[in-house]
Amino acid sequence: MKxxxxxxxxxxxxxxxxxxxxxxxxxxVIEQADGHKIGINTHRANKLxxxxxxxxxxxxxxxxxxxxxxxxxxxxxxxxxxTSEDGAVCFVEVKxxxxxxxxxxxxxxxxxxxxxxxxxxxxxxLVNQGVSAALLFCVxxxxxxxxxxxxxxxPVYGRLLREAVQAGxxxxxxxxxxxxxxxxxxxxxxxxxx
Numbered sequence: 001m002k003x004x005x006x007x008x009x010x011x012x013x014x015x016x017x018x019x020x021x022x023x024x025x026x027x028x029v030i031e032q033a034d035g036h037k038i039g040i041n042t043h044r045a046n047k048l049x050x051x052x053x054x055x056x057x058x059x060x061x062x063x064x065x066x067x068x069x070x071x072x073x074x075x076x077x078x079x080x081x082x083t084s085e086d087g088a089v090c091f092v093e094v095k096x097x098x099x100x101x102x103x104x105x106x107x108x109x110x111x112x113x114x115x116x117x118x119x120x121x122x123x124x125x126l127v128n129q130g131v132s133a134a135l136l137f138c139v140x141x142x143x144x145x146x147x148x149x150x151x152x153x154x155p156v157y158g159r160l161l162r163e164a165v166q167a168g169x170x171x172x173x174x175x176x177x178x179x180x181x182x183x184x185x186x187x188x189x190x191x192x193x194x
Contacts, residue, residue: 005030005038012037012180029178037178038098039140044183045096046079048176049138052185053080053092059188060172061134064090074122090132093119097137097147097173106144106173106189108137112154120160120169127168134170135161139189147173147191162193 005011012029030038039045046069052058053067064082071081073091080092099110109116123133137147149158165171173189 005040006032009033012178029183036100036141036143038100038142039096039138039176039178039183040098042096045138045140046094048183048185049092049094049136049174050080052174053082057185058136058172058174060170061090061092064088064132073126076118076122078119078122088132090134091123091126092134092136093123094136094138097139097144098141099150100141100143104143104145106137106139106141106147107150107153108147109150109154109157113157116154117157117160120157120164123169124160124164124167127164132170133168134172135164137171137173137189137191138185139173139175142175142178144175145189147189149193165193 010031011027013025013027015024026041028041030040050069053061056062063084067080067082069080070077078091079094082090095108095116097106097108099107101107123135126133139147149161151158171191173191174185175187175189176183177186
C-alpha cells in the first residue's frame with residue numbers, strides 16, 4: 001500500500017475478542033499529520049460497498065437489489081451480484097483505491113495486479129454475454145478527488161480498464177467518509193480515463 005503512512009502518523013484500530021485470532025487488533029485507518037485519512041484494511045472496502053448497495057447509496061446501481069456476495073463467475077468469484085425487479089442481474093467487482101499521487105489524484109493499482117486484470121476480462125465477458133457489470137473503486141483516501149488508472153505502475157491494467165469501459169462495463173468510484181465510530185461511502189468521485 002504505497003504512500004499510506006509515515007512515522008508519527010496515528011493508526012486507528014479495532015479490537016476483537018475472538019480467541020482464535022493471532023492478534024486482537026486490526027489496523028483500520030491511518031491519519032496523516034495533515035489530517036487526511038487512509039483506510040488500510042482492504043477487507044473493509046467490500047463491507048462498505050455492501051452497506052452502500054443495500055442502502056441505495058450507489059445511484060448508478062439502484063435498479064438492482066437482493067445483493068449476494070462472492071458470486072462464482074468462470075474460474076473466480078466476483079464481489080457482488082444484484083438482481084433487478086425484472087430479473088436482470090449486475091455483477092460488481094470492488095477495488096480499494098488508496099494511492100494518492102498529489103493534487104487529489106487517486107490511482108489504481110498501486111502494484112501490478114494480474115488478478116485485477118483477470119477481473120476486468122471477466123467483467124467484459126459478462127457484458128459481451130448481455131449481462132450488466134460494474135467495477136467500483138472504493139476510494140479510501142480522504143485527499144482523493146478523482147480516480148485514474150495507474151498506467152505508470154500497471155499499463156496493462158490501464159489498457160484493460162479503458163477497453164472495459166468501451167465494452168460497456170460501468171466504472172464507478174465512491175469516496176469513504178471516515179469517522180471514529182463508523183465509516184461509509186458518501187459521494188461519487190469522477191473516474192478520468194484520458
